[in-house]
Amino acid sequence: MIRIEKIKKIYNQGKSNEFEALKDITCNIHKGSWTTIVGASGSGKSTFLKCISGLEKVTSGKIVFLDEELTSMTERSLLNLRRKEMSFVFQDYNLIDDLKMIENIFLENPVKSEIMDLAKNWGLSNVLYKFPNECSGGQRQKVAILRALNQKSSIIFCDEPTGALDTNSSKDVLQVLKQVNEQYGTTIVMVTHNNLIKEISDFIITIHDGEILSYHENDSVKGVENVQW
Numbered sequence: 001m002i003r004i005e006k007i008k009k010i011y012n013q014g015k016s017n018e019f020e021a022l023k024d025i026t027c028n029i030h031k032g033s034w035t036t037i038v039g040a041s042g043s044g045k046s047t048f049l050k051c052i053s054g055l056e057k058v059t060s061g062k063i064v065f066l067d068e069e070l071t072s073m074t075e076r077s078l079l080n081l082r083r084k085e086m087s088f089v090f091q092d093y094n095l096i097d098d099l100k101m102i103e104n105i106f107l108e109n110p111v112k113s114e115i116m117d118l119a120k121n122w123g124l125s126n127v128l129y130k131f132p133n134e135c136s137g138g139q140r141q142k143v144a145i146l147r148a149l150n151q152k153s154s155i156i157f158c159d160e161p162t163g164a165l166d167t168n169s170s171k172d173v174l175q176v177l178k179q180v181n182e183q184y185g186t187t188i189v190m191v192t193h194n195n196l197i198k199e200i201s202d203f204i205i206t207i208h209d210g211e212i213l214s215y216h217e218n219d220s221v222k223g224v225e226n227v228q229w
Contacts, residue, residue, distance in 0.1 A: 001155065001187055002029035002052055003195040007061030009047055009210075021047045022058070023210040029203075031154075034181050034188040039041040039207035045191045046159055048207060052189070053157045054078045054088055063125050087148030089177075091160040101139075102128040105146045113220070117210050122146075122176055138169030144174055149184070156180070158190040162197075167229050174200065175224045199227050 007021035021044045021089045028187045029052070041064045051054040052063055054070045063070040067082060088094070098109045101124070105115065117126060121185050122142050127135045135143075141161055148156050158177070162170035178200060191199065198204045206213040 001031035001066060003062075003064040004028065004052060004196070005064075007051060007063060009056070010043075010059040012071075013059065021210050022051065024095040025207075025210075025212055026073055027205060027212060027215050029187065032181075032185045033202040034178075035190070035203040035205060036159075036201035036217055037191045038188070038193070038195060038198065038207045039208060039213075041193070041222065043089045043207045044209045044210040047147055049157055049159055049189065049191050053088070054082060068211070081194045083151075085154045087151050087153035087156045089141065089144050089148060089156060089158040089161045091163040093132065093137075093144050095140055097132055097145060100131055101130050101143045101217055104132070104143055105150055107147065109150050109152075112150060115146055117155060118149070121147060122172075133149040136169065138172050141165065141169075142171045142176055145173070145180065149180060149186070152203060153186065155189065158192075159186065159193060162192070162194060170194075171224055171229055178224055197228055 004025060004027050006024045006026050008020065008024060011019045011169070025048065031112060036050060039044045048057065051058050052208055058071060065081070066085065070078065073081070076089055099107070104166065119125060124139060124142055127139050132140050145156070162173055165173060174197065177188055180186050198218065202221060203215070203217050205215050
């Protein structure tokens with residue numbers, strides 16, 4: 001789904017404070033898979049996610065997403081591709097505070113009965129007409145995921161989606177993402193500090209100092225409920 005070839009990301013290139021955040025990274029993200037990216041703070045994992053999703057330009061190398069070369073696209077073409085194919089779930093939810101939860105879900109697309117059914121199944125029926133600041137972190141993150149689903153994106157990029165949640169809320173959100181991945185075939189790419197999330201992933205990428213330390217397939221993927229959180 002995403003082919004990444006020898007990408008580099010250099011900040012402040014040519015200046016005294018030049019910093020190479022990514023160094024010749026090559027790997028693939030497989031369609032329909034769950035790929036988890038781990039590494040210490042400052043290792044480059046969030047920069048990597050931003051680059052492969054087109055949120056940031058790489059300094060060199062190639063990124064091919066669904067046969068489209070991101071590295072040679074115009075900003076307008078990138079924006080259109082992201083709107084059509086990609087969704088994002090961040091630690092801070094990125095909901096609009098002045099809109100009710102249901103309005104956040106259906107911000108750009110009409111109401112779908114399937115999404116409403118999922119909201120009910122995920123225990124959100126009683127908060128849909130509340131504002132984000134009236135809801136828990138777990139509820140807000142589930143709404144962010146529903147919004148992504150309603151956009152019919154083929155891939156969801158998640159940057160520390162459970163970072164601000166307690167253990168039970170984190171498990172709930174991961175269970176929801178697992179359902180989205182398995183039931184709808186949506187590709188999940190997640191950056192996290194929580195090493196236990198590797199156990200529910202199909203592929204694991206470990207980044208250290210801007211380089212891939214390891215990249216491997218998990219041959220014993222667990223369900224969320226089977227991990228010792």
